[in-house]
Structure formats: structure tokens, C-alpha cells
Amino acid sequence: MCGIVGIVDAGGVSIQLYYALYALQHRGQESAGISTFDGTNLCKFKGQGLVADVFSPPVLKDLKGTAGIGHVRYPTTGANLPENIQPLNFQFKDHFISIAHNGNLVNTCELRDEYEKAGQIFITTTDTEIIAKILIDEIDESGCVEDAVRHCMRRMQGSYSVVIMIDGIIYAFRDPLGIKPFCLGKLDQGYIVASESVAVDALGGRVLRDVKPGELIQMDADGVRCTQIAVAGKRAHCIFEYIYFARADAVMDGVLVYDVRRTIGKKLFEEDPVSADSVCSVPDSGTAYAIGYAERSKIPFVESLMKNRYMGRTFIMPTQKERERAVRIKLNPIPAHLKDKSVVLVDDSIVRGTTSKRIIEMMRDAGAREVHMRIGSPAIKAPCYLGVDMPTRKELIASDKIQDEVRHSITATSLHHISLDALVEAIGFSRDDLCTGCLTGCYPLPITGETADPRQVNFIDGTYQSKLESFESRAS
Ligand code: SF4
Incomplete structure (x- = not known):
């Protein structure tokens, strides 16, 4: 990237x-x-x-x-x-x-x-x-x-x-x-x-x-x-650009990224509704999703994690140790918004799971009673060979776990990932024109040891x- x-x-x-x-x-x-x-x-x-x-x-x-x-x-x-x-x-x-x-x-x-x-x-x-x-x-x-x-x-x-x-x-x-x-x-x-x-x-x-x-x-x-x-x-636009990498205000291949994320937020509620006191995002990349979720669910959007805007993105910090240290410096929970509350926490993706777990722990320490995690991407199952520093299968939390095992591992009250069909619908392209390699394990061109659907x-x-x-x- x-x-x-x-x-x-x-x-x-x-x-x-x-x-x-x-x-x-x-x-x-x-x-x-x-x-x-x-x-x-x-x-x-x-x-x-x-x-x-x-x-x-x-x-x-x-x-x-x-x-x-x-x-x-x-x-x-x-x-x-x-x-x-x-x-x-x-x-x-x-x-x-x-x-x-x-x-x-x-x-x-x-x-x-x-x-x-x-x-x-x-x-x-x-x-x-x-x-x-x-x-x-x-x-x-x-x-x-x-x-x-x-x-x-x-x-x-x-x-x-x-x-x-x-x-x-x-x-x-x-x-x-x-x-x-x-x-x-x-x-x-x-x-x-x-x-x-x-x-x-x-x-x-x-x-x-x-x-x-x-x-x-x-x-x-x-x-x-x-x-x-x-x-x-057929094309193979990277589906993860829409989920995470691109800025929300970018227009890519004719599609405004913000709108995709907000639509996904709405679909997250439709796919797995939950009642809660508030919706909050992992800022900033989860915010457009959370706004969509709040709009559709009619649950108020309340900022409960405050971001230190002078930090980089933890996902793209090169080592695990740096990423873990960065989470606490980067995000600070607001106890007054969390105490005894049931909260829907919306983020774009779960990669290794360590960041999500750390955030949920911080929210519980700040008094949250329930943390329902909603994720704007399907589970990441496989690495990326096409330009994104996605970890190996061994490091990806969802590569060998079903959703409930991931939920248990990150200590969430409940967990739902958007379905691939809903994600594709929100982007608006045919599924055949998107690369979904890291979500499905099937890549748009031949890669040694992997399944492929090569484009002509x-x-x-x-x-x-x-x-x-x-x-x-x-x-x-
Ligand atoms: S595998 Fe494809 S969709 Fe996933 S990050 Fe890489 S290019 Fe993007």
C-alpha cells in the first residue's frame, strides 16, 4: 500500500x-x-x-x-x-x-x-x-x-x-x-x-x-x-480499498467510499439487529459505518472513544509490539459515555484481533456493560499478495476460526461481520470485477499455492x- x-x-x-x-x-x-x-x-x-x-x-x-x-x-x-x-x-x-x-x-x-x-x-x-x-x-x-x-x-x-x-x-x-x-x-x-x-x-x-x-x-x-x-x-478492483485503505472522501472508479461504508453500516443492522444504548465507532475508519448503523437502527451515535489525531494508523505499523502500544496512546475511552451502557462498537475490519480485544477491554474498564462488535468487512481469511501488508494465515485471527470463536477471543458480547453479498451490493460493482482474495482465498491471477480465477x-x-x-x- x-x-x-x-x-x-x-x-x-x-x-x-x-x-x-x-x-x-x-x-x-x-x-x-x-x-x-x-x-x-x-x-x-x-x-x-x-x-x-x-x-x-x-x-x-x-x-x-x-x-x-x-x-x-x-x-x-x-x-x-x-x-x-x-x-x-x-x-x-x-x-x-x-x-x-x-x-x-x-x-x-x-x-x-x-x-x-x-x-x-x-x-x-x-x-x-x-x-x-x-x-x-x-x-x-x-x-x-x-x-x-x-x-x-x-x-x-x-x-x-x-x-x-x-x-x-x-x-x-x-x-x-x-x-x-x-x-x-x-x-x-x-x-x-x-x-x-x-x-x-x-x-x-x-x-x-x-x-x-x-x-x-x-x-x-x-x-x-x-x-x-x-x-x-473482468476487472479486479481491490475490495479492501473500499473497506479500509482509501480515505472516506475518495471517489474510486466512480464510487464515493464514504457512501459505501455508510451503506454497509445500514446493512450491518439489517443483517443482525441488536438493541443497545448507543452506537460508537473505532475512529476514524469505523465512523462512516457507525453513522450508517445508527441511522438505520435509530440507536443514537455517541462518540465513546476519542482518537489522538497525531497518531498513524495502527494496522500499518510494521511490528506487533508497536501496534499494541499504539492502541492505548491512540484511543481513549470516555467513561461518562460508557458506564453501565450497552454499546454497539463498529469497526472496518478485524485483522489479528489484538487491537479489537484491547479496545473492548478498555471500554469494559471504562464501565461498558455490553460491547456488541459489528464489522464492515467479511472475515479476513487469507493473506494479500497484491500490495497490502496483510499478515500470514497464521496471524489472521479468522483464518481458522468460526465467528463465535473470534467473538470469544476478542471478548465481545456479540459479533457480526458484513456478508460478502451485502458488501458487494454496497460497492455497486459486479462481484466478478472485484478482488476478494483475502476474504475468499481465491485470487484474480495465478499465485503459487493458492486458488485462482484468472482474468483473461x-x-x-x-x-x-x-x-x-x-x-x-x-x-x-
Ligand atoms: S487480496 Fe485483493 S482484496 Fe484483499 S487486500 Fe489484496 S488486493 Fe485487496
């Missing part, structure tokens, strides 16, 4: 990239980086930590140019090493190249092996460098970025939304199944591609549409051009299909 952004803007890009990354901070907190092209050279800066900690005004001032890309990272492939911080930057012949990637390739080992046998060396342990190698090799061969992206899509198995800048021209492409989100927006004097629409909103821009699965978008001083490289029979991908000879707009026409 990472956040990426690419911007071309006649007025300069460094500040805009900074604010776009700020808006995408929830997608990765380990490191951040920006590369820009000043017309002659790459200007680059990256470091470990949050966006606000990595970049200072003097640093941003030095990131000159009218095109640039940025990245916030949470590691899925590749260790927590400085060399793995993105964007990765290369010089090849006379070309300056910078690349950032959200997703995860499942055939990294085979591809890396192949390149190493051919004598190539790697400077990072990320799959992003492999994408860069495939692209650069093919561009060297054919001289055509479009062909190189087509070649990439043929070779790479997995999820990938990629932004690459070559000599100040930005190319963005999304895997043919559309697993990771990616959208295109218009700014006052330029264009933006970003993992989520919230980055476009943060810059006062207008979201034009999502980058289509299998599409290549080119952005430069002449405007935006789009080429459909590949089309899959057809490649098309692309010519530029549409030229959205030129800078000249925008100016007039």
Missing part, C-alpha cells in the same frame, strides 16, 4: 507534489520522495518519515521544474532500507528517468532471476526496480514508451499503478485488472495523476476520471494523451485514442 502522484504544471510542481503527497499520507508513512525535472536534470529528494518531516521549504524550493512525481511508501516488497525509498531515479544514456509504483508483482523472483542471469545488477530490493528495468530495456530496443508499457504488461503479474517520468514527460499506467486505484485530474495550469481523488481535491483541481485498467496516460507540455494497451474480460487479458495495438486537451486551449 503506497501513494503515488505525477504532475505537469506550467507554474511549477514541487509545492503541489508536496500537498498531493500530504493528502495521500494515509497510504504510507514509512518514507516519502519527490523527483522533478528542471529541463536539464533531475532534482530529487527523499527520506524516511512523514511528508511533513521529510520536506522543508528550502528543499521544496530546490525541486525545480514543471513536471514531477512523488511517492509515499509503506513497504510490501523490499526491506525498510534507504535505497528502497521511491521515486527510484536512473540515468540511462542521455535520459533522466524517475519511477514510483503502488502495488506488488507476484512474479518478482522469476523476473529478477532472469535479469541477474543476464548479468544485470540491482541496487534495491523492490519490484519497482524490475519494472524500471523492463521498461528501460524495451525503450532502448524499440524507442517507443507505448511498446515498452505493452511489453511490461505482458511480462508483469500482479498489481501496479505506476508513474514514470522520462526527461520531463510523465507516463502513468494501471494494471489491466485495475487492482490499485489511480485517477486523472485537471489543475489550473496542468494535469495530475494520483492514487486517490483526494490528492486532486487538495490542489483545488477537478477529477476528470479514473485511469482505466490497462491504460497508458502521457502528460507533457502539449497536454494529455491516452492509449488503451490491454483490456481484461487481451492486448490491443494502441494508437493514441484521445487527446484530452492542450495547454494552449486551456489557456485560451
Whole structure:
């Protein structure tokens, strides 16, 4: 899970990239980086930590140019090493190249092996460098970025939304199944591609549409051009983006995430009604669900857990010990709202169960009589191989337990997970167009040792299909 952004803007890009990354901070907190092209050279800066900690005004001032890309990272492939911080930057012949990637390739080992046998060396342990190698090799061969992206899509198995800048021209492409989100927006004097629409909103821009699965978008001083490289029979949008990862105010593939979560909250009540004194959420990710639950049940929504807003997300903190310590610092129960009360506690998901158990214990210590847990996702049964740092089956509490065993383990009075059918209905796509791998154990592409329902991908000879707009026409 990472956040990426690419911007071309006649007025300069460094500040805009900074604010776009700020808006995408929830997608990765380990490191951040920006590369820009000043017309002659790459200007680059990256470091470990949050966006606000990595970049200072003097640093941003030095990131000159009218095109640039940025990245916030949470590691899925590749260790927590400085060399793995993105964007990765290369010089090849006379070309300056910078690349950032959200997703995860499942055939990294085979591809890396192949390149190493051919004598190539790697400077990072990320799959992003492999994408860069495939692209650069093919561009060297054919001289055509479009062909190189087509070649990439043929070779790479997995999820990938990629932004690459070559000599100040930005190319963005999304895997043919559309697993990771990616959208295109218009700014006052330029264009933006970003993992989520919230980055476009943060810059006062207008979201034009999502980058289509299998599409290549080119952005430069002449405007935006789009080429459909590949089309899959069925898509596989990550269902967990709607449940947890994306910001509630993001619009992804035409769907407002907040509305999905609120609808799920309503369905949670319909599926398993309970009478209680109040509904409360695990803030912030459970809030839209809890509001929906309260609306449908007519049970008042009362904030009973207060969040320290200066903490990161516990789920994406890398170690168990850090996550456990973080829960108590992050959430504080309000005894006056809990004493002798029966409470419906709504959250987005249960992963390991340790956080849920800790929260319920804190609520009981604060006086709650009953805690009925309601969860906006079905039970997580299997790991993710496609870009989310989901634990192994052994660590997932529901992988080998039925619902009542999970309830007992987290000490809830009652427990209900939303059904997969209700979740799919709330999102509004066909179930066949969603990846549900971590919920069902069946993945949308072949993964060694796992069950799969692989999507058929057809490649098309692309010519530029549409030229959205030129800078000249925008100016007039
Ligand atoms: S396995 Fe789960 S988390 Fe991973 S891409 Fe599929 S739906 Fe998303």
C-alpha cells in the first residue's frame, strides 16, 4: 500500500507534489520522495518519515521544474532500507528517468532471476526496480514508451499503478485488472495523476476520471494523451480499498467510499439487529459505518472513544509490539459515555484481533456493560499478495476460526461481520470485477499455492485514442 502522484504544471510542481503527497499520507508513512525535472536534470529528494518531516521549504524550493512525481511508501516488497525509498531515479544514456509504483508483482523472483542471469545488477530490493528495468530495456530496443508499457504488461503479474517520468514527460499506467486505484485530474495550469481523488481535491483541481485498467496516460507540455494497451474480460478492483485503505472522501472508479461504508453500516443492522444504548465507532475508519448503523437502527451515535489525531494508523505499523502500544496512546475511552451502557462498537475490519480485544477491554474498564462488535468487512481469511501488508494465515485471527470463536477471543458480547453479498451490493460493482482474495482465498491471477480465477487479458495495438486537451486551449 503506497501513494503515488505525477504532475505537469506550467507554474511549477514541487509545492503541489508536496500537498498531493500530504493528502495521500494515509497510504504510507514509512518514507516519502519527490523527483522533478528542471529541463536539464533531475532534482530529487527523499527520506524516511512523514511528508511533513521529510520536506522543508528550502528543499521544496530546490525541486525545480514543471513536471514531477512523488511517492509515499509503506513497504510490501523490499526491506525498510534507504535505497528502497521511491521515486527510484536512473540515468540511462542521455535520459533522466524517475519511477514510483503502488502495488506488488507476484512474479518478482522469476523476473529478477532472469535479469541477474543476464548479468544485470540491482541496487534495491523492490519490484519497482524490475519494472524500471523492463521498461528501460524495451525503450532502448524499440524507442517507443507505448511498446515498452505493452511489453511490461505482458511480462508483469500482479498489481501496479505506476508513474514514470522520462526527461520531463510523465507516463502513468494501471494494471489491466485495475487492482490499485489511480485517477486523472485537471489543475489550473496542468494535469495530475494520483492514487486517490483526494490528492486532486487538495490542489483545488477537478477529477476528470479514473485511469482505466490497462491504460497508458502521457502528460507533457502539449497536454494529455491516452492509449488503451490491454483490456481484461473482468476487472479486479481491490475490495479492501473500499473497506479500509482509501480515505472516506475518495471517489474510486466512480464510487464515493464514504457512501459505501455508510451503506454497509445500514446493512450491518439489517443483517443482525441488536438493541443497545448507543452506537460508537473505532475512529476514524469505523465512523462512516457507525453513522450508517445508527441511522438505520435509530440507536443514537455517541462518540465513546476519542482518537489522538497525531497518531498513524495502527494496522500499518510494521511490528506487533508497536501496534499494541499504539492502541492505548491512540484511543481513549470516555467513561461518562460508557458506564453501565450497552454499546454497539463498529469497526472496518478485524485483522489479528489484538487491537479489537484491547479496545473492548478498555471500554469494559471504562464501565461498558455490553460491547456488541459489528464489522464492515467479511472475515479476513487469507493473506494479500497484491500490495497490502496483510499478515500470514497464521496471524489472521479468522483464518481458522468460526465467528463465535473470534467473538470469544476478542471478548465481545456479540459479533457480526458484513456478508460478502451485502458488501458487494454496497460497492455497486459486479462481484466478478472485484478482488476478494483475502476474504475468499481465491485470487484474480495465478499465485503459487493458492486458488485462482484468472482474468483473461487481451492486448490491443494502441494508437493514441484521445487527446484530452492542450495547454494552449486551456489557456485560451
Ligand atoms: S487480496 Fe484483499 S487486500 Fe489484496 S488486493 Fe485483493 S482484496 Fe485487496
